[in-house]
Structures are given as C-alpha cells and as structure tokens.
Amino acid sequence: MRSPDAVVVYRAPLRPLLAKELRDIVSGRALWTMLLILCPLVGYGFFQAVALYGEASSAARDAPVLAAGLSPLDGVLVPTFGALYLVVTLLFPFVAIRSLGREKETGALRLLVQLPYRVPTLIAAKMTAIFGAWLAALVPAVSALVIWAALGGHLYILETANLAFGHLLYGLLVGAIALFAASISESSATAAIIALAFTIGSWVLDFALAGQPGVLEWVARLSLTQTLRTFEQGLLSIGLLLGIVAAICGFAALSAVWLHPGVPLRTKFVRSIACVAAAAIVLASATRIRTSVDLTEDRRNSFPAADQRALAELREPLLITVHLAAEDPRYVDLRRNVLTKLERVVPRLTIRLATTGQSVVGSSSDEAYGEIDYSYAGRADKSRSTSPREILPLLYALAGRPVPPPAAGEEYPGYPLVAEARPALLWFLGALPLLIVLAWRWLRRAPQIAQPIKDGDQP
Amino acid sequence: MIASVTSILDRPAGHAAVLMQVVGLAKRYGERRALADVSFALNAGEVLGLIGPNGAGKTTLLEAIAGLLPVDDGRILWRGASPALPHRRELMFYLPDGLRPWEDEYVARLLEFFAAAYGRPARITTEAIGALGLAPVLRQRIGALSKGYGRRLMLALALIAPQPLLLMDEPFDGFDLRQTREVMGVVREVARNGRTLVLAIHQLIDAERVCDRFVLLADGRIRGIGTLADLRAQTGMPAGGLEDVFLALT
Numbered sequence: 131m132r133s134p135d136a137v138v139v140y141r142a143p144l145r146p147l148l149a150k151e152l153r154d155i156v157s158g159r160a161l162w163t164m165l166l167i168l169c170p171l172v173g174y175g176f177f178q179a180v181a182l183y184g185e186a187s188s189a190a191r192d193a194p195v196l197a198a199g200l201s202p203l204d205g206v207l208v209p210t211f212g213a214l215y216l217v218v219t220l221l222f223p224f225v226a227i228r229s230l231g232r233e234k235e236t237g238a239l240r241l242l243v244q245l246p247y248r249v250p251t252l253i254a255a256k257m258t259a260i261f262g263a264w265l266a267a268l269v270p271a272v273s274a275l276v277i278w279a280a281l282g283g284h285l286y287i288l289e290t291a292n293l294a295f296g297h298l299l300y301g302l303l304v305g306a307i308a309l310f311a312a313s314i315s316e317s318s319a320t321a322a323i324i325a326l327a328f329t330i331g332s333w334v335l336d337f338a339l340a341g342q343p344g345v346l347e348w349v350a351r352l353s354l355t356q357t358l359r360t361f362e363q364g365l366l367s368i369g370l371l372l373g374i375v376a377a378i379c380g381f382a383a384l385s386a387v388w389l390h391p392g393v394p395l396r397t398k399f400v401r402s403i404a405c406v407a408a409a410a411i412v413l414a415s416a417t418r419i420r421t422s423v424d425l426t427e428d429r430r431n432s433f434p435a436a437d438q439r440a441l442a443e444l445r446e447p448l449l450i451t452v453h454l455a456a457e458d459p460r461y462v463d464l465r466r467n468v469l470t471k472l473e474r475v476v477p478r479l480t481i482r483l484a485t486t487g488q489s490v491v492g493s494s495s496d497e498a499y500g501e502i503d504y505s506y507a508g509r510a511d512k513s514r515s516t517s518p519r520e521i522l523p524l525l526y527a528l529a530g531r532p533v534p535p536p537a538a539g540e541e542y543p544g545y546p547l548v549a550e551a552r553p554a555l556l557w558f559l560g561a562l563p564l565l566i567v568l569a570w571r572w573l574r575r576a577p578q579i580a581q582p583i584k585d586g587d588q589p
Numbered sequence: 590m591i592a593s594v595t596s597i598l599d600r601p602a603g604h605a606a607v608l609m610q611v612v613g614l615a616k617r618y619g620e621r622r623a624l625a626d627v628s629f630a631l632n633a634g635e636v637l638g639l640i641g642p643n644g645a646g647k648t649t650l651l652e653a654i655a656g657l658l659p660v661d662d663g664r665i666l667w668r669g670a671s672p673a674l675p676h677r678r679e680l681m682f683y684l685p686d687g688l689r690p691w692e693d694e695y696v697a698r699l700l701e702f703f704a705a706a707y708g709r710p711a712r713i714t715t716e717a718i719g720a721l722g723l724a725p726v727l728r729q730r731i732g733a734l735s736k737g738y739g740r741r742l743m744l745a746l747a748l749i750a751p752q753p754l755l756l757m758d759e760p761f762d763g764f765d766l767r768q769t770r771e772v773m774g775v776v777r778e779v780a781r782n783g784r785t786l787v788l789a790i791h792q793l794i795d796a797e798r799v800c801d802r803f804v805l806l807a808d809g810r811i812r813g814i815g816t817l818a819d820l821r822a823q824t825g826m827p828a829g830g831l832e833d834v835f836l837a838l839t
Contacts, residue, residue, distance in 0.1 A: 142707070143705060146701070146705035147706065149702075150691075150702045153693075153694065153698065154694070157693035157694065158693065232691075233690070236688070236689060236691075237685055237687075237688045237690060238688070238690030238691055240652075240688075241688070241746070243657070244655070244683060244750075245678070245706045246678070246706060248675070390674075391658065392652075392655075392656040392657045392658060393659065393674070394659035577695050577697050577728065579697050579727050579728060
C-alpha cells in the first residue's frame with residue numbers, strides 16, 4: 131500500500147529526460163572525435179569506390195552485358211558505408227558508453243535512479259540518445275550519397291534504404307552492447323574493453339570460423355558483422371530483423387537489470403538469466419523464419435519472376451542433398467546462385483549437406499562427391515552443376531511442369547558512370563569537418579536564462 | 590505529465606510522530622562489517638544527525654535507507670509499512686557526499702531538468718536558486734564550479750526534489766564558516782516547512798547547531814540515540830557538549 135506521504139509521479143515527462151540524455155552524449159568529445167575521424171574515412175572510401183566504379187564503367191560503356199554487372203549498391207554504396215561500419219565497430223562503443231559510464235564514475239547514477247523514471251525508461255532514453263549519435267554518424271555517408279547523385283550516379287531508393295537500415299540495426303546493436311558493458315562495469319575503461327571484446331571478437335569469429343562446418347559454422351553466425359552481410363546483399367530478412375531486434379532488446383534489458391545499484395547481485399543474476407533465456411527463445415524462433423524480401427533493383431537474390439512464380443507453386447517437399455564440403459568453392463557457388471534463392475521461394479525445402487568435416491577437394495574417396503541429389507514427389511535426379519540454368523529445368527522436370535518462358539523487359543540495365551570524385555575530397559577533408567567543429571561549438575554554448583530564474587530570490 | 594506532486598514548501602507540519610523506522614540493518618563488505626543491527630526511529634519534521642567518525646558507516650547507512658545499496662539484513666518501515674525498493678524514491682531523496690554529476694552540463698539546465706522531471710513549478714526552482722545564491726553561476730558548467738558552489742547546487746537539487754524525507758551526506762562539507770551558517774539556516778527552514786531531514790555529519794559542532802536529535806554511530810554500530818539532553822543524561826555529563834558525549838559513548 132502506498133504511503134500518503136509518497137510523492138506520486140504517475141508519469142514523469144519524457145522530454146526533459148530525452149533532452150538531458152542527448153545533451154549528455156553531445157557534450158562529450160567522444161562523439162565529435164568520432165565524426166571528425168569518420169569524415170576522411172568515408173570520403174576516401176567514396177573517392178576510391180567512384181574511381182574503381184569509373185574504371186569498370188569505362189570498359190562497360192559500349193558493352194551492355196558488362197554494363198548489366200555494374201550496380202551502384204556493390205560498387206559505391208557498400209564501400210562508402212564500409213567506413214561507417216569500421217567506425218561504428220571500433221569507436222561508436224566509446225560514444226555509447228559515455229551515456230552511462232560517466233554517470234557511474236561521477237556518482238550521478240545515484241541521483242538518476244532516484245528521479246521519477248522507471249529504470250527501463252532510463253535505458254530507453256539512453257538508447258534514444260545513442261540512436262541520435264548514430265544519426266549524426268550517418269551524416270558523412272549521406273553526404274556521399276548526395277554527391278554521388280549530383281555526379282549523375284544512380285540510386286535505387288529501396289536498396290539504399292535497406293543498406294542504411296542494416297547499418298542502423300548494427301549501430302543500435304553495438305550501442306546496446308556498449309550500454310550493457312557500461313552497466314556492469316565500474317569504469318568506462320573496463321566497459322570499453324568489454325564492448326570491444328564483442329565487436330572485435332566478431333571479426334575473429336568471422337576470419338577464423340567462416341566456412342567451417344557444423345557447430346563452428348553456427349558459432350560464426352553469432353558474429354555481429356553477419357548482421358550486415360544480408361543487408362549489403364540487398365535482402366531484408368524478417369528472421370534476421372527479428373533476431374537483431376531481439377539481441378538489441380536483450381542487451382538493453384540486461385542493461386536495465388544491472389543499472390540500479392540497490393538491487394542485490396543475486397537478483398540481478400536471476401533476472402539476467404530470464405532475459406538471456408527470453409532473447410534466446412526469440413533468436414531461436416527467428417532462425418526458423420525464412421521470409422525475406424529482395425530489395426535490389428537487379429533482383430540478384432531471386433530467380434527471374436516467371437521462375438519465382440513457378441517455384442512457389444511446388445507444394446510437395448523438395449529434398450536437396452549436397453555431396454560437397456562446406457568450404458568447397460563449388461558449394462559456395464551453389465549456395466549463392468541456387469540454394470539461397472530456392473530457400474526464399476520454395477515452400478517446403480530441405481537442404482542436407484551429406485559431407486561433414488573438412489575434405490581435401492579433388493582427392494575425396496567418395497565417388498559421389500560433387501553430386502547434388504534432388505528429390506521431389508517420389509522422383510529423383512542428380513547433377514553436378516551449380517548453375518540455375520541447368521538446375522531449374524531439372525526441378526521442373528521432377529515436378530512435371532513446363533519450363534516457364536522468360537518475361538521480356540526484366541533485364542537489369544546496369545548503371546555505368548565515369549565520374550571524377552576528387553573535388554568531393556574537399557568536402558570530406560575540409561568543409562564537413564569544419565561544419566562539425568562549428569556545430570560542436572554551437573551546441574556547447576551557454577543557455578539563455580529566464581529573468582525570474584536569473585534573479586533567484588526576486589521572482 | 591505530473592498528476593500530483595506535493596510541494597516541499599507547502600507541506601503542513603504536524604504529521605504523526607514516527608515517520609520511518611530502521612530495523613536491524615546489517616551490511617558486510619566481505620569480511621568487514623559496515624553496519625550491524627542498526628535500528629532507530631525517525632520523527633516527522635525533525636532534523637536527525639547521523640554522527641560518527643570517518644568509516645563509522647554513515648554513508649553506508651544512508652545509501653541502504655535510500656535503497657541504493659543492497660543490505661544483508663534488516664528493513665525500512667515507513668509509517669509501519671515496508672515500502673518496496675522502487676517506491677522508496679517517492680518517499681525520500683538521498684544527496685550523496687562529494688558529488689559532481691554531469692560535469693559538462695550547465696547549472697541552469699540541470700536545475701531545469703530536475704524541476705521538469707518532478708513537475709515542479711518555476712517558483713520552487715527560483716526559491717532554491719535564491720536561497721543558495723546560485724544566480725551568478727547559472728550559465729557555468731558544473732565541472733567549472735568551485736567546491737562551495739558545487740555543494741550549493743547539490744543542495745538546490747535536494748530542495749527542488751519534492752519527497753518528504755531528505756537524506757544528506759555531509760551537507761556542510763566544502764563551505765566556510767559563514768556559508769555553513771547560511772546553509773544551516775536553509776536546512777532549518779526546510780525542516781520548519783514540514784520536511785524531515787537526516788544529515789550525516791562528522792563535524793560535531795555543526796551537528797550540534799542544526800540537529801534536533803542524534804544517532805551516534807561507530808564501527809557500524811549505534812552507540813547512542815536521542816537529543817543532546819538525552820545523551821547527556823545517558824553519559825552523566827550534564828554540561829557536556831556533543832563532542833564530550835560522543836567520546837564518552839564510543
């Protein structure tokens with residue numbers, strides 16, 4: 131029962147809290163230093179990408195077949211955003227940690243938790259401020275896109291937005307991890323070590339375990355950098371989206387659990403286990419969701435529309451058994467060209483990798499090595515091809531369906547462009563950093579004081 | 590939006606006698622005992638001094654009462670009921686010692702933030718600024734404040750916070766003699782307006798001037814509770830000051 135003395139604040143206003151959190155993150159040097167480092171990195175990445183894209187475009191100028199392979203997503207957008215990825219991985223944790231680390235170090239946290247806000251509200255406000263910091267970090271990359279468009283470059287809005295969305299999710303994930311690190315650490319330095327262990331540890335997972343079979347493959351999938359790959363390929367995967375959101379919410383919830391200094395350690399551990407269990411359940415469910423949307427203009431993740439429609443009508447279970455090692459380049463080809471596309475469109479598809487463990491390609495004693503078995507509706511066939519041009523007719527034959535005729539006008543034209551991006555370096559190395567410094571000074575200006583408050587006791 | 594906030598300055602005095610009880614609080618840091626079976630009662634509208642040397646357990650006790658430190662044993666009763674941890678912040682506000690929070694923030698903005706969070710009218714903020722003489726430093730960053738102004742700012746936050754009970758750790762540290770007297774006046778005024786205060790003080794002369802009752806603490810244990818007259822009677826020192834009484838009891 132509530133005491134009659136209690137100061138009942140049913141809903142404290144969020145706006146002052148959000149404003150305070152934003153000021154807190156903006157007033158530190160970490161954000162601005164990160165932005166100043168980001169400018170030349172994005173600028174140089176963009177300049178190099180445009181130069182290389184221009185070279186490729188020169189060769190493709192008179193060859194439509196070559197031109198069709200020129201997509202700004204791969205050629206310019208992904209390399210330009212790559213600098214953002216690098217900075218978010220290595221520097222953004224320091225910015226995010228500041229939103230809580232300084233409060234823990236100075237003791238301000240003990241005041242903060244006494245304010246009439248619930249702990250999850252405090253964490254949500256800090257995540258909002260981290261989102262604001264990420265938006266600021268997006269400015270150089272967005273300015274690169276504007277310059278690209280001004281140079282006459284092509285931008286397909288859906289794939290561009292999808293890529294930016296992927297980076298947003300990655301940034302929020304790194305921010306949530308950093309916040310969690312700050313909530314369990316007494317100092318910002320310790321929090322930074324923990325957060326970087328996550329982000330740089332992901333790189334190690336990527337390099338060391340990529341292409342490994344079995345459990346190692348599953349462990350490699352936990353790498354944070356994997357979250358971006360799908361978006362860079364132009365796919366919006368619902369399962370991946372749900373998984374990343376679950377991870378962000380999980381780390382944010384863990385931050386909330388560990389924030390309040392008055393909660394006993396044992397209670398924090400019990401609540402943490404509950405959080406991890408809930409996040410794990412959602413993550414496990416997310417891995418079962420295969421729905422994804424191909425947002426690329428060249429539809430690289432999909433078969434031609436006629437094939438998509440025909441394959442979607444295969445209602446019986448389709449079993450594909452691959453006699454290839456996971457690290458075999460033929461398997462990599464098969465996955466990229468056929469299997470991942472089939473996974474997106476065939477309703478009841480099972481893919482089995484018959485060969486487990488490492489094998490020395492070409493010297494396998496298994497005579498079936500290299501074969502791919504297809505089984506559908508009681509009929510079976512096999513092939514060694516990794517090309518959809520051979521595999522799709524095989525599948526249609528198994529299903530007793532005619533090969534659909536290709537639709538006209540589906541060909542991706544490609545967007546070759548030879549442009550000189552050197553002047554853009556002036557923007558990234560001079561004007562933009564100057565604007566950032568001016569913005570920093572402007573945001574740090576002293577506030578205007580209302581006269582009655584200024585006068586103190588003379589209202 | 591704030592639905593209901595009770596103003597510190599409008600609160601009428603004269604509530605029921607016992608506002609809060611501390612019952613058997615115990616806290617250990619590893620092998621070291623910080624608090625052992627600490628029990629006392631707090632009356633509404635009084636200024637209670639937690640007296641003890643450095644390391645006596647004053648800060649630990651205040652943090653435990655405020656719910657900012659988990660305890661090994663014991664409980665807090667508010668008018669006989671045990672408030673859950675999240676509800677304690679509705680009843681009391683704890684001002685830690687030596688705090689210099691949000692150093693990059695401007696003084697005015699921090700005051701505005703606290704007032705806005707609690708839905709306090711501008712009048713309360715203005716009164717706090719006036720009472721503590723903060724007007725000259727409103728446009729200064731908190732990190733740039735002198736020690737004295739830093740303490741005043743923290744006190745201003747406590748005045749803006751509307752809870753009926755204020756717990757303050759060493760509220761007079763960092764002030765010179767004149768400033769200490771001024772701040773004592775503010776503290777007494779707050780108590781006169783109906784709020785209850787618990788002040789952890791290691792300067793016995795200051796404590797004697799401002800507190801109505803005392804809890805003497807040493808090595809995490811309570812060595813005496815009562816008014817100065819009670820403590821004098823307890824020690825058989827009818828003319829003794831708080832210093833003499835404290836030395837006799839600890």
